[in-house]
Amino acid sequence: MGHRDWIVDQLDEIGVEAQILLEPEARDSAPAMAAAAVWVQAMDPQGVIAFVASDHHVPDHEAFRQAVRDSADAARAGQIVTLGIKPTEPSSAYGYIRSAGRGLSAVEAFQEKPDALMAASYIEAGYLWNSGNFIVSATGLLDELVRLAPAVESAVRLAVPTVSAGSIEILGPSFSSAPRISIDYAVMEKTGLASVLEVEFAWSDLGAWDAIHASGEGGTGQHIFEDAEGCLVRAGDGVLVAAMGVRNLAIIAEADAILVCDLARAQDVKRVVERIRAVSPQHLDFARSRPEALGDGAKRFANWLRLNALPLWSTVGQSEDGGFAEALSLDGRTLSMSRRARVQARQIYVYAQAGALGWSGPWRRILSAGLEKLYADYLRDDGLCRAVLTAESAPLDDTAMLYDQSFVLFALATARRVGLDDPTLEARALSIRNAITANALANGAFREAGEHPYQSNAHMHLFEAALAWEEAGGDAGWADLADRIAKLAMTVFIDPQGGFLREFFDAAWAPAPGDEGRLVEPGHQFEWAWLLARYARLRGRDDAFQAARRLYENGRRGVTERPVVALDALNDDMTVRSNRARLWPQTEWLKAALILGEVATERDRVALMEDAAAAQRAIWMYLTPQGLWRDKQLPGGGFIDEPAPASSFYHIMAAFSQLCDTAKARGLANVAVTGLR
Known part of the structure; x- marks a missing residue:
C-alpha cells in the first residue's frame, strides 16, 4: 500500500489507466500473482496474464512484446511460460534455467544464483538467465496453486474484493495470512507445466546499482565531476553532489541518507541494509505522510x-x-x-x-x-x-x-x-x-x-x-x-x-x-x-x-x-x-x-x-x-x-x-x- 501514490503518479505521468491491486503487506511473489489471477479470472475466465517485475530494463520494447505474444499462445494451451535471457556474461546476480532445447521448450531445472565460478560453467552448458517474467492463464495458475500451494490460493481468494472499488482495490486482511513464498518455490520448481522461451534481447533486472549504471539511464539530480569517471550519481531534490578524483562509484544522496560504494561491490549493499535495519530502520525507505484515517x-x-x-x-x-x-x-x-x-x-x-x-x-x-x-x-x-x-x-x-x-x-x-x-x-x-x-x-x-x-x-x-x-x-x-x-x-x-x-x-x-x-x-x-x-x-x-x-x-x-x-x-x-x-x-x-x-x-x-x-x-x-x-x-x-x-x-x-x-x-x-x- 505504501507504493500507491508513486504508482498513481507514474501512470498519470505517462497517461495510462490501469487496475491497481494493493497488498496490505508484502507476502512475496506467489500471493501477489495469485491475487492478480483471481481478479483476472473474475473479469475473463480465459484471460492470460504477463507477470513482469517493475524494475526490469528492456530497451527493445517490440522484441519484448513479441516474446509475450508468442508465450501467450502456449499459456492458452496450459503452459506456464517464463522468459529465459541468453546470457551475455557469467553473472552471480541472476538465477539460471536449464532448458530442454532452443526456442520455446520445457524447463529441465531452475538454479539459484551461483557464485562466479559456477556461473561460468552454466554459461558453458547453455543455461539461460531466469528473468522472473511469467506468462500464464489466470485459471491455469490458480489450478496449480490449488494443487501445489493451496494455502496461498485460499487465503488470497478470500482477500480479493468482489465489490469493485474502482481502479484501485485493496486486498482484504486474509491476504496477510497467505504463506510468504515466491512463485518459484510455490509452483515453478514443482509443476510439470513450466516452459521457457529463449530470448536474445538486452535485459537487466536492475537489481543493484551497477546494473542501473549499466542501463545508461540511472543518473538523476545535480552533480559536478572533476576528474571523476564511471560514476553513478542520484541526487534528491535540492541536493548537489560534487565528486573529484574517484572512479566507478555509486553515489546515492537523499535528504536523510547517503550511500557511497564501489560499483563492483554493488551486490554487497544488502549487508549495509541489514545493519541499517538494526541501528536506524527509519532510513530504509522514503518518509511518507499517512492519509487521515x-x-x-x-x-x-x-x-x-x-x-x-x-x-x-x-x-x-x-x-x-x-x-x-x-x-x-x-x-x-x-x-x-x-x-x-x-x-x-x-x-x-x-x-x-x-x-x-x-x-x-x-x-x-x-x-x-x-x-x-x-x-x-x-x-x-x-x-x-x-x-x-x-x-x-x-x-x-x-x-x-x-x-x-x-x-x-x-x-x-x-x-x-x-x-x-x-x-x-x-x-x-x-x-x-x-x-x-x-x-x-x-x-x-x-x-x-x-x-x-x-x-x-x-x-x-x-x-x-x-x-x-x-x-x-x-x-x-x-x-x-x-x-x-x-x-x-x-x-x-x-x-x-x-x-x-x-x-x-x-x-x-x-x-x-x-x-x-x-x-x-x-x-x-x-x-x-x-x-x-x-x-x-x-x-x-x-x-x-x-x-x-x-x-x-x-x-x-x-x-x-x-x-x-x-x-x-x-x-x-x-x-x-x-x-x-x-x-x-x-x-x-x-x-x-x-x-x-x-x-x-x-x-x-x-x-x-x-x-x-x-x-x-x-x-x-x-x-x-x-x-x-x-x-x-x-x-x-x-x-x-x-x-x-x-x-x-x-x-x-x-x-x-x-x-x-x-x-x-x-x-x-x-x-x-x-x-x-
Missing part, C-alpha cells in the same frame, strides 16, 4: 459540525422569522437572494438531526422557528409547498414541485422522529402524500413539474421521505410508497444491463432521447445505493442489496485518482461527461461505502472502509474552518469562487449521521464518534 477524520468532522457549522448556520444563516438563508458568502455574510422551499426543508432536517445526535445548541428553538416559517410562507392553501419565495418572503414561484414536496415530507418525518411537540406534523404529511399519490401515472411513477417531467431524481427523495416516515412510526401507506419506488428503481430507473441509474426518460419511461438519456451521475449512483441498501435491510430483500452494490460499483467508476474525488457526470458508456466535482457527490460516496461496508464480507469490507476514508478526505477538500464550504471543484483542483450554498448542509449532515450509525453498528476500530455531544 476514517476515525481521525470522523472526530474532526464532529468537532467541525458542533463548534463551527451548526452555530454559524443557525445564527447568521437563520433570520428572526425562522427563514434559512439560501447561501452565505465565504466570509460569513448573509446574501439577499430568493429562497427555495427545498432549502428551508433541508435545514429543518439538519437541525432536527443535530438534536438527535446530541448537539447541545438550541436545536428545538431553531427547528420550531423553521417549521413555523415553512407553514406560514411556503405552504399553499391546499397544503402543498410552493417552490420559491423572494428575499422578502413573498411568493415568487407557486409551482408544487415533486422534489420540494419530498423534502417537506422528509423534514416533517425528522421532526416527528426527534419528538418535536407539533401535533400537525403527521396530518400535514398525509395531506401532501395523498395529493402526490392521487396523480400517479399508469406505471406507478410520478410526473415532475418543469422541463424534465419524467425523471428518477425526484423519486429518489420521495423514497427517502417514505423510508423516514416508516422509521418514524408512520402508517402503512409509507411502506407501500417505499415499495412502489423501490420497484420503479429496479425495473425502470436502473439500466438492466449496466446496473447504472439513468436520470431522464421519455413519456414511455424509456431513456430520454439524445444526451439527456445518456446522463449518469456518480453522486446519484451512490445516493440510490445508500437508499436501496437501507430498504434491503428493512425488507430483507437481497435483490435490492445486489442492485445497491451494482450502483455503487458504477458510481465508483466516476471517482478519479488525482485528486481522489467523485466527478459530476459520466455518459452511459462510463466515459467522462463533466470532470468538475461538486461537494455533494463526495458525501453520497461516503454514505454508500459505509452502509455497504456494514454488511460486506471480510474481503469487501476493507475496500469499502478504505473507500469511506477516501470519501471523507475528499469532503475535507471542500470544507472551510469557519463552518462553510466550497461547492464546485475544477479539474485542476481549484474551486469556483462563489458563496456556500445552504442546500449542501443536508448532504453533509446525512453523511455524518451515517458515519455515526456505521460506527455504532459495526463497532469500527478507531472510529469512536457517536454523535455531536
Whole structure:
C-alpha cells in the first residue's frame, strides 16, 4: 500500500489507466500473482496474464512484446511460460534455467544464483538467465496453486474484493495470512507445466546499482565531476553532489541518507541494509505522510459540525422569522437572494438531526422557528409547498414541485422522529402524500413539474421521505410508497444491463432521447445505493442489496485518482461527461461505502472502509474552518469562487449521521464518534 501514490503518479505521468491491486503487506511473489489471477479470472475466465517485475530494463520494447505474444499462445494451451535471457556474461546476480532445447521448450531445472565460478560453467552448458517474467492463464495458475500451494490460493481468494472499488482495490486482511513464498518455490520448481522461451534481447533486472549504471539511464539530480569517471550519481531534490578524483562509484544522496560504494561491490549493499535495519530502520525507505484515517477524520468532522457549522448556520444563516438563508458568502455574510422551499426543508432536517445526535445548541428553538416559517410562507392553501419565495418572503414561484414536496415530507418525518411537540406534523404529511399519490401515472411513477417531467431524481427523495416516515412510526401507506419506488428503481430507473441509474426518460419511461438519456451521475449512483441498501435491510430483500452494490460499483467508476474525488457526470458508456466535482457527490460516496461496508464480507469490507476514508478526505477538500464550504471543484483542483450554498448542509449532515450509525453498528476500530455531544 505504501507504493500507491508513486504508482498513481507514474501512470498519470505517462497517461495510462490501469487496475491497481494493493497488498496490505508484502507476502512475496506467489500471493501477489495469485491475487492478480483471481481478479483476472473474475473479469475473463480465459484471460492470460504477463507477470513482469517493475524494475526490469528492456530497451527493445517490440522484441519484448513479441516474446509475450508468442508465450501467450502456449499459456492458452496450459503452459506456464517464463522468459529465459541468453546470457551475455557469467553473472552471480541472476538465477539460471536449464532448458530442454532452443526456442520455446520445457524447463529441465531452475538454479539459484551461483557464485562466479559456477556461473561460468552454466554459461558453458547453455543455461539461460531466469528473468522472473511469467506468462500464464489466470485459471491455469490458480489450478496449480490449488494443487501445489493451496494455502496461498485460499487465503488470497478470500482477500480479493468482489465489490469493485474502482481502479484501485485493496486486498482484504486474509491476504496477510497467505504463506510468504515466491512463485518459484510455490509452483515453478514443482509443476510439470513450466516452459521457457529463449530470448536474445538486452535485459537487466536492475537489481543493484551497477546494473542501473549499466542501463545508461540511472543518473538523476545535480552533480559536478572533476576528474571523476564511471560514476553513478542520484541526487534528491535540492541536493548537489560534487565528486573529484574517484572512479566507478555509486553515489546515492537523499535528504536523510547517503550511500557511497564501489560499483563492483554493488551486490554487497544488502549487508549495509541489514545493519541499517538494526541501528536506524527509519532510513530504509522514503518518509511518507499517512492519509487521515476514517476515525481521525470522523472526530474532526464532529468537532467541525458542533463548534463551527451548526452555530454559524443557525445564527447568521437563520433570520428572526425562522427563514434559512439560501447561501452565505465565504466570509460569513448573509446574501439577499430568493429562497427555495427545498432549502428551508433541508435545514429543518439538519437541525432536527443535530438534536438527535446530541448537539447541545438550541436545536428545538431553531427547528420550531423553521417549521413555523415553512407553514406560514411556503405552504399553499391546499397544503402543498410552493417552490420559491423572494428575499422578502413573498411568493415568487407557486409551482408544487415533486422534489420540494419530498423534502417537506422528509423534514416533517425528522421532526416527528426527534419528538418535536407539533401535533400537525403527521396530518400535514398525509395531506401532501395523498395529493402526490392521487396523480400517479399508469406505471406507478410520478410526473415532475418543469422541463424534465419524467425523471428518477425526484423519486429518489420521495423514497427517502417514505423510508423516514416508516422509521418514524408512520402508517402503512409509507411502506407501500417505499415499495412502489423501490420497484420503479429496479425495473425502470436502473439500466438492466449496466446496473447504472439513468436520470431522464421519455413519456414511455424509456431513456430520454439524445444526451439527456445518456446522463449518469456518480453522486446519484451512490445516493440510490445508500437508499436501496437501507430498504434491503428493512425488507430483507437481497435483490435490492445486489442492485445497491451494482450502483455503487458504477458510481465508483466516476471517482478519479488525482485528486481522489467523485466527478459530476459520466455518459452511459462510463466515459467522462463533466470532470468538475461538486461537494455533494463526495458525501453520497461516503454514505454508500459505509452502509455497504456494514454488511460486506471480510474481503469487501476493507475496500469499502478504505473507500469511506477516501470519501471523507475528499469532503475535507471542500470544507472551510469557519463552518462553510466550497461547492464546485475544477479539474485542476481549484474551486469556483462563489458563496456556500445552504442546500449542501443536508448532504453533509446525512453523511455524518451515517458515519455515526456505521460506527455504532459495526463497532469500527478507531472510529469512536457517536454523535455531536
